[in-house]
Amino acid sequence: MARPDAKRTRELLEQSTRSLNEAQRLAKLGSWELDLSTSALAWSDEIFRIFEIDPERFGASYEAFLDAIHPEDREMVNTAYTTSVEARQPYAIVHRLLMTDGRIKFVQEHCETSYDPVTGRPVRSTGTVQDITALKQAEAAIQQLNVELEQRVRERTVRLEAARKELEAFAYSVSHDLKAPLRAIDGYSRLLMDDYADRLDPEGRGFLDNVCAATARMNQLIDDLLAYSRLEHRTPQAEPLNPRALVEALLAERADEVRTGGVAVTVAIPFNSVPADRDGLALALRNLLDNALKFSRLAPHPAIEVGGRDAGTSRLLWVRDNGIGFDMKFSDRVFDMFQRLHRAEDYPGTGIGLAIVRKAMERMGGRVWAESEPGRGTIVYLEFPR
């Protein structure tokens, strides 16, 4: 009766040992045990594999263990163990192994020691050694990638900043170098007009008028392009601004035009603040008011309404006119650069105004859109998210 039982027990034990070894191999985690009374050290198969030591030729020994450790880490490992035994505290440590062919492995060790309950002397140390080289290599690769990524971001930022500076310098020289000759063209045309008018016939004087009008248009074009490029290269500062005060100030600047045009202006904004960038908001409202004045000029009873509405997650401002309006199929295009829907002779402009409005709104995180009907008028909405 005892024999089959013993056989069965041995079988179970062998099976258990096999699966432990298998588990250790898969996890690359070996275990060891040191009997401190006899100094006998036992390694599991996986430890031999991690240390790349042939179990047939060398047995387990503390010296063999120390030998496998990277020379620079030996003292640290030794200290960790002796300190742990003295302090009666388990320890965990990560260190390197130096293989005979120069390869380096990283291992993580855990160890604890048991003590004689009577004498208090250390009896036995048990520990695990796990090969974490693959993990360490992956970590190093990630770190390397991060370093490279940061480097690339730095390089791009420098290049972008240089491009921005270059564009700023370009805009500045455009403003200076294009305006100086314009000043001369306008100046001498007017001098010619003033001092030589009697020697020019009406056609000649008409030519000079055209020169001056074209100069004024070119001047406005340069100013608008500059305003647009400045918007692009300035970081908008969001602050609560009173739109009513701003609209009133802009209307005051246009008081003459409003009066002579007989324009009925109403301002009804039911709130005292919108979160916006000061320059951006001023630029947007200025362009919308100028457009409303311009396009309602020929209406029988020109009227402009500036309104506002709280829309929950955002606040809306609008400028409405009862001017010539436009076909809604152009409602997106009107915000593009150099899009003009009307003849320059009838409605002078550079075709940049609404592009400036859109850019200003986008830079503030807002939106702009228009609703219009030919002959009935236009309403342009500005949306400011809260």
Place this chain on the structure above:
Amino acid sequence: VSGNRPILLVEDNPMDVDLTLRAFQRRNLANPVLVARDGEEALGWIERWERGEPTPAVILLDINMQKMNGLEVLRRFKEHPVFRRIPVVMLTTSAVGQDVEMAYQLGANSYIVKPVDFTKFVDVAVQLQLYWGVLNTSPGESDP
């Protein structure tokens, strides 16, 4: 006209010089206008003032000049222990950028954006006269 202190115009664009002089003329400005055609020429005046030549009532200084930038010329004028008291009005083509701010930091007294429109340019000449008060117009020739 004698006794009128001069104006020093520092401007390297010959047409701008001509137009500025004509704008002053149109407003019957009686002060003699001295012209320095670049920054170095402008600084050359310091020596002549030190020798006793009459100092200008105001210096009109263009910022954007080829040989020596107007801001550098301004800095040198404002370093002088005596002549730094002469008011300096900067002339710029646009008020864009840090130039204007920089000019004030360096001690400029005012700045003027040179308008493209000649009529406005003439108006600027008038404003200069009014603002600085120190300038004179020829007797009997002022506008009605």
